[in-house]
Amino acid sequence: xxxxxxxxxxxxxxxxxxxxxxxxxxxxxxxxxxxxxxxxxxxxxxxxxxxxxxxxxxxxxxxxxxxxxxxxxxxxxxxxxxxxxxxxxxxxxxxxxxxxxxxxxxxxxxxxxxxx
Amino acid sequence: xxxxxxxxxxxxxxxxxxxxxxxxxxxxxxxxxxxxxxxxxxxxxxxxxxxxxxxxxxxxxxxxxxxxxxxxxxxxxxxxxxxxxxxxxxxxxxxxxxxxxxxxxxxxxxxxxxx
Numbered sequence: 589x590x591x592x593x594x595x596x597x598x599x600x601x602x603x604x605x606x607x608x609x610x611x612x613x614x615x616x617x618x619x620x621x622x623x624x625x626x627x628x629x630x631x632x633x634x635x636x637x638x639x640x641x642x643x644x645x646x647x648x649x650x651x652x653x654x655x656x657x658x659x660x661x662x663x664x665x666x667x668x669x670x671x672x673x674x675x676x677x678x679x680x681x682x683x684x685x686x687x688x689x690x691x692x693x694x695x696x697x698x699x700x701x702x703x704x
Numbered sequence: 705x706x707x708x709x710x711x712x713x714x715x716x717x718x719x720x721x722x723x724x725x726x727x728x729x730x731x732x733x734x735x736x737x738x739x740x741x742x743x744x745x746x747x748x749x750x751x752x753x754x755x756x757x758x759x760x761x762x763x764x765x766x767x768x769x770x771x772x773x774x775x776x777x778x779x780x781x782x783x784x785x786x787x788x789x790x791x792x793x794x795x796x797x798x799x800x801x802x803x804x805x806x807x808x809x810x811x812x813x814x815x816x817x818x819x
Contacts, residue, residue, distance in 0.1 A: 621806050631795055633748075633810035640806065679747060683806070691738060692799070692808055694747045 590615045592682050594695035601670045602703055608655070609665040609678050609698045617684030622663040623692065624654065627677040636678075639663060667700075675702045707731045710798055710811035717788055718819055725783045725814045727798030733778035734800030738808070739771075742795040754781060788818045 591614040601607035613622065624636040639647045639654045647654045655664040667674055680695040707730040717723050727737065736755050740748040752768075754760035754775040762768045770792075772784040781800070785792055798811040 623808070625810075631742075631797075631813045631815070633797065633799075633813075635807070635809060638806055683808075690736075690801070691750055691753055693750065696747045 590617070590620075590682055590684055590693055592680055592693055592695035594680055594698050596698045597696075598699040598701070600701050600703060601667075603670055603672060605670055606666060606668045607670055607700065609667070609680075609700065611663045611665065611680030611695060613661050613663060613680075613682050615682065615684050617686035619685040621683045621685070622654070622656070623681040623683070624652070624663075624665045625679045625681060625694075626674075627679060627697075629676070633679075637665065670702045672702050672704060675700060706800070706802075706807070706809040708798065708800055708809050708811040710814050712814060713812060714815045714817075716817045716819060719789055720787055722784055722786045723788055723816060725785075725796055725798075725816075727781045727783070727800070727811050729779050729800040732800070732802055734781070734802065735778065736801035737773075737775050737781040738799040738801060739773060739781075739783050740797045740799060740810075742797060742813075744795075748797065751783075785816065788816070790818045792816065793818045 593612045620641045622639045626634040637649045637652045639656045646656050651668045653666045677697045679697045681692050683692045709728045711726045739751045742748045751766045752760040752762045754773050760773040775781040797813040
């Protein structure tokens with residue numbers, strides 16, 4: 589069984605500061621992928637960053653980076669230089685590659701508020 | 705990223721009626737389609753997975769006779785909520801998958817309100 593855990597229901601950060609959103613996971617699949625999505629109030633799901641379980645380096649995409657610690661089963665998202673437009677819900681998600689459907693499951697989300 | 709459209713974006717219907725939601729992948733062929741439901745202030749919950757031309761696989765607790773999924777082509781999938789009730793009011797999001805790619809994009813969602 590797969591499980592994604594986000595323990596921070598809400599986070600505050602000052603504009604221009606960095607913030608880390610926590611995500612831990614559990615899976616029995618030897619190969620898997622980890623995703624982060626942003627969901628603003630409009631409801632659309634915006635893909636931010638992806639980390640494969642066998643990737644040697646932590647993924648980075650602009651101001652987003654994924655702090656992947658495989659032994660700890662954590663995949664924290666780091667947003668640098670926060671902007672007001674970063675205020676949104678953030679979901680961590682995982683897909684295991686050992687099954688037939690490779691479905692994507694989500695954590696409960698973290699609501700980020702960027703303060704001016 | 706991939707372009708995915710959903711129609712309608714919002715729908716209000718009366719209890720007992722059926723509602724069809726369309727999901728189109730506009731610039732790629734979706735071999736797999738995932739349908740999610742999101743209640744207010746909650747996460748996305750997978751309802752079902754369908755492969756083009758095959759019957760959908762439903763998650764535990766999701767009634768297959770109530771939520772009819774059709775994935776007749778590689779660019780179109782539909783979700784029909786039959787005999788809708790107020791508790792079916794939710795945000796429904798489709799997510800097409802591309803074989804051989806880790807990428808998974810989402811439609812803009814459909815907000816269903818059943819009165």
